[in-house]
Amino acid sequence: MFNKISIIGCGLIGSSILRAVEEKKIALKISAYDKSLSVTNYLKKNFSAEICINISDVVKESDLVIIASPLSSYKEILLSIQSSLKENVILTDTGSAKKEVNKIISNLNLKNVNWIASHPIAGTEYSGPEAGFSSLFKNRWCILSADEKATKDKIKALENFWIKLGSKTKLMTFEDHDYVLSLTSHLPHAVAYSIVKTAINNQDKFKDDVIQYSAGGLRDFTRIAASDPLMWKDIFIDNSENILKVLDNYSMNLNEIKDAIRNKDSKKLLEIFSSTKKVRKEIIEAGQDTDKPGFGRK
Amino acid sequence: MFNKISIIGCGLIGSSILRAVEEKKIALKISAYDKSLSVTNYLKKNFSAEICINISDVVKESDLVIIASPLSSYKEILLSIQSSLKENVILTDTGSAKKEVNKIISNLNLKNVNWIASHPIAGTEYSGPEAGFSSLFKNRWCILSADEKATKDKIKALENFWIKLGSKTKLMTFEDHDYVLSLTSHLPHAVAYSIVKTAINNQDKFKDDVIQYSAGGLRDFTRIAASDPLMWKDIFIDNSENILKVLDNYSMNLNEIKDAIRNKDSKKLLEIFSSTKKVRKEIIEAGQDTDKPGFGRK
Numbered sequence: 001m002f003n004k005i006s007i008i009g010c011g012l013i014g015s016s017i018l019r020a021v022e023e024k025k026i027a028l029k030i031s032a033y034d035k036s037l038s039v040t041n042y043l044k045k046n047f048s049a050e051i052c053i054n055i056s057d058v059v060k061e062s063d064l065v066i067i068a069s070p071l072s073s074y075k076e077i078l079l080s081i082q083s084s085l086k087e088n089v090i091l092t093d094t095g096s097a098k099k100e101v102n103k104i105i106s107n108l109n110l111k112n113v114n115w116i117a118s119h120p121i122a123g124t125e126y127s128g129p130e131a132g133f134s135s136l137f138k139n140r141w142c143i144l145s146a147d148e149k150a151t152k153d154k155i156k157a158l159e160n161f162w163i164k165l166g167s168k169t170k171l172m173t174f175e176d177h178d179y180v181l182s183l184t185s186h187l188p189h190a191v192a193y194s195i196v197k198t199a200i201n202n203q204d205k206f207k208d209d210v211i212q213y214s215a216g217g218l219r220d221f222t223r224i225a226a227s228d229p230l231m232w233k234d235i236f237i238d239n240s241e242n243i244l245k246v247l248d249n250y251s252m253n254l255n256e257i258k259d260a261i262r263n264k265d266s267k268k269l270l271e272i273f274s275s276t277k278k279v280r281k282e283i284i285e286a287g288q289d290t291d292k293p294g295f296g297r298k
Numbered sequence: 299m300f301n302k303i304s305i306i307g308c309g310l311i312g313s314s315i316l317r318a319v320e321e322k323k324i325a326l327k328i329s330a331y332d333k334s335l336s337v338t339n340y341l342k343k344n345f346s347a348e349i350c351i352n353i354s355d356v357v358k359e360s361d362l363v364i365i366a367s368p369l370s371s372y373k374e375i376l377l378s379i380q381s382s383l384k385e386n387v388i389l390t391d392t393g394s395a396k397k398e399v400n401k402i403i404s405n406l407n408l409k410n411v412n413w414i415a416s417h418p419i420a421g422t423e424y425s426g427p428e429a430g431f432s433s434l435f436k437n438r439w440c441i442l443s444a445d446e447k448a449t450k451d452k453i454k455a456l457e458n459f460w461i462k463l464g465s466k467t468k469l470m471t472f473e474d475h476d477y478v479l480s481l482t483s484h485l486p487h488a489v490a491y492s493i494v495k496t497a498i499n500n501q502d503k504f505k506d507d508v509i510q511y512s513a514g515g516l517r518d519f520t521r522i523a524a525s526d527p528l529m530w531k532d533i534f535i536d537n538s539e540n541i542l543k544v545l546d547n548y549s550m551n552l553n554e555i556k557d558a559i560r561n562k563d564s565k566k567l568l569e570i571f572s573s574t575k576k577v578r579k580e581i582i583e584a585g586q587d588t589d590k591p592g593f594g595r596k
Contacts, residue, residue, distance in 0.1 A: 184514045206477065211580050226577075272491055273531060288513055
């Protein structure tokens, strides 16, 4: 139980945390801030938390400060709040990439601050506070990466916080997190953007047909490619090193398929397609998806 | 209403047609054939249709012959059944590519046969007769491509057949079909295979982590990449010209994203990501997916 929790940035993720924290009464006091006036007004109407107009006010006396805004806003936020942070505060975030953020925090050389990054692997293709809901984190993983100066009891406290929101937690180094996520999330997004851009070309006379018959595979990519552009722009820049390396491997694998198609190499194609089929089983066994048929849904 | 319908190949698609035809009583007589002995035994146990052991028997006196087997098996099947086909029969299939098949049929120079290709855009990541179900085609599109020698009333009869199975039908030329499907279905599959092969590398010490945290995007690709290898090998070889062209455009778009990441070009990335976000709206407006949040599902 925290005395006071503060949330900075109340879009899909931040507002979902706010809803869950209010609903589950995880803190005696809750404060929230968003730089957008319309979001601020929405928060005032829909939440009982203290909604601050001034960013430095929001973190005052807070035991847990959660930054849930785009990665590119972190530096400005940290500069604005650093002198108002309570001694021994837990400072966390919800970002999808950690390397650059970690550098910023390290350069600020904050004293008596427990920096423990969080990455709740949860979200939808919608954004904004109206899209949030309190059960967003239920049964989802939250990966934590702790700065070396963070104390063990604070790491435990943050883990408990996410567990109260329904999540399963995992500790990982900042570097490992960025590499694993470049494969599980950042690569799929880069690919989805490219595929939708290729398939839906406004100059193509078949554009309407492509949309009409998109249920054969394309449809699922349009969902991923509809994620928040601002958030994803930041992730790609932040984790660029890993993503570029992974994209190079990906291009190699794609060229292997291209060559096999060009050479009408049945054996090679069968080999590739059979190898990826096995992976599906492992995903289901790891409880990361159901085994219900997913195509052909209405 | 047909007097007799015959189905050749009873995997996911063929057995689903068989189930629907029996359930909806669309024909007085139904016959089915599968070259696999275990499938044949399954059919005998689970269906009231006439299950044939000899392929030339299955099409005898049939008004509608449906080939629902992998594309690479068509030639052998057509050679086996051509002399047993009833005069003025409707010959159709369920394949995902049409060009090569059309060539085979044209070379056979069949007399008094109405060749009208069907492509029901329906399926799951599972295969085999146990995976079929009678409502598979409900509310799904079925694209028909008619040979010039097919008569109008036969085209209408085949359209009605699919409508009775619950589908919406659309007439398209063979060439247009292959191009549109290369974008909506074949490209997404090529990409999904490459991405799963890139992300899940048995040599990578993070392999288990990648599977564990696959909900951030990767999971959805593993589903597509689990489709039937044999069927997809055939599609890629059959529609190779379109697919290779489309993959080249795709690589160009991917390189554009790579360059933007390398140059940390925020403006360009935002521009790309915003353009693909709009497409999602069009897909939903075309009734091809729901607007319910699809990430974060359990």
